Amino acid sequence: MSHSFHSNEVPYKIYLTEEELPKAWYNVRADMKNKPAPLLNPETRQPVTFEELSKVFCDELVKQELDDTTPYIPIPQPVLDFYKMYRPSPLVRAYFLEKALGTPARIYYKFEGNNTSGSHKLNSAIAQAYYAKKQGLTGVTTETGAGQWGTALAMASAFFGLDCHVYMVKCSYEQKPYRREVMRTYGAQVTPSPSTTTETGKQILKEHPGTSGSLGCAISEAVEVAVKTPNTRYVLGSVLTQVLLHQSIIGLETKAALDKYKIKPDIIIGCAGGGSNLGGLIAPFMGEKLRGEADYRMIAVEPASCPSLTRGVYAYDYCDTGRVCPLSKMYTLGAGFIPSSSHSGGLRYHGMSTTLSQLYHDGLMEATSAIQTQVFEAATQFARTEGILPAPESSHAIKVAIDEALKCKETGEAKNIVFGLTGTGYFDMVAYQEFNDGKMTDFIPSDQELSIAFTHLPKV
């Protein structure tokens, strides 16, 4: 037989009990000596205030966004209850992948795909919907590209009885009708962006008739509607520090599961687009490192086609192409940067979370980039050995985990490698088909292209 039984102490899946579910999120900024630079008002270029942000975001979320001193923030009970429907998520020992690679390394992955949104996004969506409901709001708006965040927010809104209006990038709206229908099944209103429902949308349609839309445009429309509609706020699924805070549940569970079996990770790997998954996964480990209690290698993996950490500049930039949101100091490719159309899946954001940017700038974590076709090779190997069909985003982390495991094979080291498997690829089969048919191409921006984008950075 091609596979045989592994006798071992660590089970295939380490599940925490519901009692062991973390009761508080961890705010890594509290332990950072160099705090992330503050968001700036795009007009005044002064740090944004609570009053300014609370016109767009829920009060409690603005507080979380601005709080860089409180280390633990209790998870409200209704959010904890919702978490229990799909959490704790399993930490899986990749016995079969290890065997296929012939590596002495021990590979673990934290699987966040076992919920209907198909990704970790639900961890923050339910928190944000809760705070909106608690504030007495009646609705939320947001944008979505590939659709995972929109689905997560639609689920969370259905749970708390909130109206949910999702502006979905037009090309995704048309190419991913199933994603759209999942959101509608959860009661969300889904509008292709740009649309004629907003001034921004009308303006863009006038200037670029026939455009297939962009995330930046969808953000601008969602923000406009949120500000104009009574009892409604805008919510965002990545990049913001509040989102990283909610996503710390991933890392806290991972650490609790590893501690249970006295496993100390050597390397922790996560894919990075806006940084919410990676920031959440590494949070408690980074906390230990910042406090000098332990040391770990932590690696951000980004697409070679959208390499903000590895090839961007560390500067203040616009968070959105519409330039309505605050300025953020981060590793960025420039707000005008749009990844090649040959780029599949998410991880297409031009910037990076301010927190991760500061940590990377301070040399506390590493970053690397991966080439698309190699990412899909790793994804296919993973699917065939570990059973789970991974999202293209998550497969960036798989690729680097495999590389590190193969290095261990050469050196004979039995390192503990942990990576985040953020989601499933069920809605990404168009990209898989391209790969299966040998038609997938790679794209790496030239230095010249990037330096042009950098010239449009705002002067602060």
Add this chain to the structure above:
Amino acid sequence: MSHSFHSNEVPYKIYLTEEELPKAWYNVRADMKNKPAPLLNPETRQPVTFEELSKVFCDELVKQELDDTTPYIPIPQPVLDFYKMYRPSPLVRAYFLEKALGTPARIYYKFEGNNTSGSHKLNSAIAQAYYAKKQGLTGVTTETGAGQWGTALAMASAFFGLDCHVYMVKCSYEQKPYRREVMRTYGAQVTPSPSTTTETGKQILKEHPGTSGSLGCAISEAVEVAVKTPNTRYVLGSVLTQVLLHQSIIGLETKAALDKYKIKPDIIIGCAGGGSNLGGLIAPFMGEKLRGEADYRMIAVEPASCPSLTRGVYAYDYCDTGRVCPLSKMYTLGAGFIPSSSHSGGLRYHGMSTTLSQLYHDGLMEATSAIQTQVFEAATQFARTEGILPAPESSHAIKVAIDEALKCKETGEAKNIVFGLTGTGYFDMVAYQEFNDGKMTDFIPSDQELSIAFTHLPKV
């Protein structure tokens, strides 16, 4: 807040440990006083022999098919190891659904959708692939309609390094390209049926140019290729008794989880197409009932558009429309019966497992049917309260579980209701869209239509 914390002893999800995973499948036939009628050779009309069946199926699987006396059959270690990648599956207490219904009933569901095949089908696929590999075969063939079974077999074949050739009903092949790509990602060869790769296919294409195919035709093609190809056998995902045997893992885990919390179910509900999920779910409970140790209500739910148990006849019939497979005594609508094109999802088989047919005939279980639009209403309510987007098939069980819970609300009884949630609906969004748009229609065959189909039953 619309939801508050439930203090309780039973967690949201009851997980067994890997040590508690059942080590043997349970063969309910061993405890049946009236054994299911034997399969007949369609030509001789005599019970089929091991020799006859082993030309089409793997030896070990034929033994299991013919064995109605051995109560427990050990699960081979490599299959157990594979099970550990996605099992034990959770038994979930539907606290939020109970609250939404305002029922005193306690609702539990066994969730089989947390694997890439999206359903319980993988439980049998991995067993069948294992026995094929053990016999030294190099490949397997099968048919698939909606694609869950084909995906499961592709995954299992990839794991054991077997060639996998799937004949996919042509209309599904074209309408569900994502399903097809998942199979290809797992290395399977997928051919739209009818095809020109078989004599059967060529014949059908000649007689019906432009046909969109049928499951019966796909079965005939897969069997033909299996018989003609060296070291290759045909495998089937439902109906056969061997499949119900493998699916008993569902019921055994469910019972172990309930026993852990000393919960005795009053009602056990499952959807029924060919019967593999339901037969697996109820197996150990039915065993207790047959041995006089306990009593339970067990309910099969079938679509009103394909009502084999509730409106069919109990007679020998062809298992496939191509009439190449053995004759089976079962509740049937006639091998020529094809559900209306308005019927969504699976559960479209004209017959029913011989085991379940005998148990139903002997009054040991109940059956009811559900109307499609009401099934999707239940599915939507479930998705919005419990988070999981259910498959249309599984939603038949949800509908009846909700009905029973609402009866409890009227009577004030706190019954324990257990149902099988066989899979997720990610690949069924076309049907959800029809429902969301108010365009879904219902179809119930007339008595006259059914009686015409009955006239074509074989004379035995």
